[in-house]
Amino acid sequence: MPETLTRHLGQDAPTPRSLGFAMPAEWAPHAATWTSWPFDDELWVGHLEGVRREFAELVRTIARFEPVHLLVRDQEAEQDARTRLQGVSGVTFHRVPLDDVWFRDNGPLFVVRGQDVSFVNWEFNSWGQKFEWLLDTQAPEAVARFLEVAHWDQSVVMEGGSLELNGQGVALTTRQCLKSEFRNPGLDESDLEGILRDYLGIEKLLWLDAGLEGDHTDGHIDTITRFVDERTIVTCVCEDASDANFATMNDNLARLRAFTDAQGRPFEIVTLPLPANRLELEGKRLPPTYANFYIGNGFVVVPMYGDPNDARALEVLRPLFPGREVIGLSSRELITGGGSFHCVTQQQPAGRIWKGEDL
Known part of the structure; x- marks a missing residue:
């Protein structure tokens, strides 16, 4: 595909903010959802069959x-997905080499300007070099080739699950x-x-200290605290005073x-309760x-x-999303x-794919 159709904008190019682009809230209209099919039973510690059953229901x-x-x-992953999703319309398959399935974090973060849609391709290093990542960090370029979109390449490590935006310049x-x-x-x-601010249009970044015990992403915000509209935040609380999450969630609530x-x-x-039962693996x-x-159309x-x-x-949650089926x-x-549903999905905002015409 000609390079002009997937134009790369490096860190020396005008920033998204300088051109009027910003990342919208998740509840803004979507053109589509991007996600990745689970594979490798060893990676899932023997749970792949169950994971694929749940994943098929999510995609449906x-x-x-x-x-x-x-x-x-x-080929194995594609055949399995096609078999389980037989009869489901509106699914487009893309053969892309991957290390894992957490597309919220290794996928692109989309930005919009009016009806124009682009994205920022951040570096991904598997939550601080914990697992394999060299294939996953290349996945946004596959998205770029398919969409034929001009986009920014940014050398900073950033994961979608680490940011929660209200679409009005504020993020957690x-x-x-x-x-x-x-x-x-x-x-x-200050650097971050x-x-x-320059690449996603975040004018005010609000910092909590920590997330859940056992979260290998090091406290992703999307596991604990979410915007449900511009002015409303839902946040997890732990009701067991003996649990390690109790003090952390109370501190978050106070902040x-x-x-x-x-x-x-x-x-x-x-406030939103955490599950009552403790879950462990190995x-x-x-x-x-x-x-x-995950919020969609x-x-x-x-x-x-x-x-x-x-x-x-x-x-x-149901009263917080009027007009949406929860x-x-x-x-x-x-x-x-x-992780769960938000971790494996990435929304593509509705709009016209930007080709970089005004640069």
Whole structure:
């Protein structure tokens, strides 16, 4: 494909912010959802079959509301996905070599300017060099080739799950993640805030300290605290005082109640219980959470774990999304990999693919 159709804009080019681009909120209209099909039973510690059953139900559900672009690692993964998704319309398959399935983090982060849609291709290093990543960090270029989009290449390590945006210039993150020593050791908070301002249009970055115990992403914000609209934040609370998450979640709650938006107004804070039951895999704690929901066109999919708090979580979330169908789907197998529905999805905003014509 000619280079002009996938024009790369490096760090010396005008920034997205200088050209009027910014990352929209997740609830803004989507053109599609991008995700990756699970593979390798060893990677899933023997849970691949169950993970694929849950994943098929997730893709079927999303495809009821919007198109799905599905990355498949190889022939086996593609054949398995096609078999399980037989009869599901609106799914486009892309053969792309991958190390894993967490496309929220290794995928591109889309930015918009009016009707123009582009993205930023950040570096991905598997949450601080914990696992293999050399294939995953190349996946955004496959998206670029398919969309034929002019886009920015940024050398800073940044993961979609580490940022939660309200679409009005405010974002949430955690120090545990963005300041971990194996991501961007030469950058301080001010540096990171400047980069996120220039490349995603984030004018005000609000810092929590830490996330869930057992989260190998080092405290991704999308497992604990989410915007549900411009002024409303839902955040996890732990009801067991003996649990290591109890103090962390209480500290987050106190900080959130003191935060203000871009106009200096306090947010409305809604609390969301964590699952009551502790889940482990090979003696290590897993981070199940209802906050890892995914918002799409007319729907929200919420992870369920066969837990006593499943129904309570849906009761909390349903009133927060008027006009959207809030759907609970099983994630008991998927969580064995350390994440859930938000972690495996990436939204492509609605609009016209930008070719860089005005540069």
